[in-house]
Amino acid sequence: MSANRTHRSITGSTRRPELMLVLGSSLTVVSIIAIVTFLLIREHANAMQAATRGATNIVQLIDADVLRNVELYDLSLQGLIAAAQRDDLQQVSAQIRHLVLFDRASTARFKGDVLLLDKHGEVIADSSLIQPKPGNFSDRDYFQAHVTHRDTGMFISRPFKSRCDCADSDQWRISFSRRISSPTGEFLGVAAASMRLAYFDELFSSLNIGTDSTLNVLDKDGILLAQKPMLTDDSIGKSFGSRPNVIRILHEGSGSFVSVSSMDHQDRLYTFSRVGNLPLTVSVALSMDELFASWKRTAYVISGATGVLCIGLMWLTLQLCRELRLRRHAEQELAEQAAIDALTGVANRRTLDQALNREWSRAQRSGKPLSVLMIDADHFKSFNDRHGHQGGDDALRVLARVISENIRRPSDLAARYGGEEFSVVLAETDTFGALQIAENIRAAVEQLPPFEGDESPITVSIGLSTSTGQPGESLENLMYAADKALYQAKHRGRNRVVSAQE
Incomplete structure (x- = not known):
């Protein structure tokens, strides 16, 4: 009885340093994991911010280039309208009249035909021919828009293909147009200039957005004007205005958000901006997998190294605890031997x-x-x-x-x-x-x-x-x-x- 009491006294009074060691190592492991997690989250946020800044720069670069070229087209239209309203052009030769009407149109990039239409949609002048071919364009959306609204300003049409039998008739185009009105506001006709959408292909080719990301140009109704890379062959001219992401882009005008693409069902970072006062919106859809590929590789390496470090630390802790337990047991045995009579088993x-x-x-x-x-x-x-x-x-x-x-x-x-x-x-x-x-x-x-x-x-x-x-x-x-x-x-x-x- 007394021997057992002496043993309990010795055991009860013995400190358990291995418990403190396990607790300290556990707190160290938790701290390491917390710090690594915080750093990875911060790097993830930094990668997102860097991607957003990069995408914003790309969008702004496209905006500036598109706006500059559209302004050139608008100058051409305004020059054409101003020249067409001059009374003295009726007395000059056809060559001089053609030169005066279209002197500004020659500087526009990827220029298609520049046409002067009367109030019935008939061709009065054509930038490509001194004597224009007969043709009627009253069914075009831009013509109908100017007939209906006198204050439309410059109108950007939906994508279309040329009606001529020329070599590039199969290329998609859009038309920039302005209304020609009399001093009293009466509708007199339309000045229209077309641009080949190959312009966007050349512009996009100089930009590196990765292999799984897309660049898009949409009009105010969500109709796709240009895309890189083309996800489907029939995307140009197709309306995407009912897609949730497009609705948000057209509604907000500019900004960024992360969402799932309705076309390929991938997570993407959408960065978008409206082109000046034009009814055009440029958007960059970056693939989240591609965007964070480098971060994921780094995270896997760091997480693996951290896991090995933490496991190694806990293993060493357990080994040290084992040695401490053995030492404590040995010390207890020595203490018992020092406290208990070896012959009788009672206290000494x-x-x-x-x-x-x-x-x-x-x-x-x-x-x-x-x-x-x-x-x-x-x-x-x-x-x-x-x-x-x-x-x-x-x-x-x-x-x-x-x-x-x-x-x-x-x-x-x-x-x-x-x-x-x-x-x-x-x-x-x-x-x-x-x-x-x-x-x-x-x-x-x-x-x-x-x-x-x-x-x-x-x-x-x-x-x-x-x-x-x-x-x-x-x-x-x-x-x-x-x-x-x-x-x-x-x-x-x-x-x-x-x-x-x-």
Whole structure:
């Protein structure tokens, strides 16, 4: 009993540094993961910002180029209208009249036909021919727009293909047009200039947006004018105005957002801007997979390295904890060996002295009694002579077991005092209680079966002393009184209990 209590005391008082080590390593791992995660998230945000800035620059570059070229077309139209309204051109030759009408149109890039139409849509003048071919364009959307609205300004048509039998008749075009009105506002005709959409192909070819991203030019109704690369062969001239992403682009005018493409169902970063005051919108749709490909590779490498580092750290921590546990167990065994008598298994003299000092101080503070038993085996020298040292050791172990079995409280302590003598410390126990415990020990020893070769069992003599908390008492006097009571028990015939308070 006392040996187990001593073991619990040693174990309970031993610090568990491996728990602190595991906790510290776990916090370190969590901190490393948190820091790496924060850095990766920040790099992800930086990559997004860089991609948005790059896409915005591309959009602005396209906007500037398109706006500059459209302004050239508009200048050509305004010059054509101004020249057509001059009365003096009717008296000059056809060559001079053609030169005056179309002198500005020759500078426009990817210029198609520049036409002057009367109020019925008939061709009055053609930039490609001095004598224009007969033709009627009243069914074109731009002509109908100017007939219906006098304040349309410059109108940009939907994509169309030329009606002529020329070599480039299969190329898509758009037309820029302006209304010709009389001083009173009467509709007189339309000036129209076409531009081949190959212009956008050349413009886009100089821009590197990756292999899985797209550039798009849309009109105000969501009709596709140009695209790189072409996702489908019939995309040009097709309306995408009902697509959610296009609706948002046309509604907001400019900005950026991330969404899923309705055409290839990929996540894309859409960056878009309206071209000046024109009914045109340029958008760049960058592939998110392509955009973050480099970041993902970096994230995989860093995450893998971090994982290996954290796993290695925890493995080393567990190995160190194992070594610490082994060391602690070894220290506990050494502590137990230092605190417990090796022969009998009860506390040794050193532990007894520590317990006595501790309980004496506690008794002095609380004013409660403290009792000490001194127990000695009777005639042990002759017993040892008859049975030898091995028999004597066996007898001491039996006595230690019996003594330990008869003290019940965790605070009580049984110890080997020296030789065949034992001591019991009974905290908060008065003389009456100590006498009962002592008598129980004496009777239990007397009831043991005799050792082989002996007719009578081994017996013990017990002396006890109790501190009553009176002034002038000391631990030395308490132990001296118990030892003196033991001597009296021996003197009175042994196998008995004597109290120093008798």
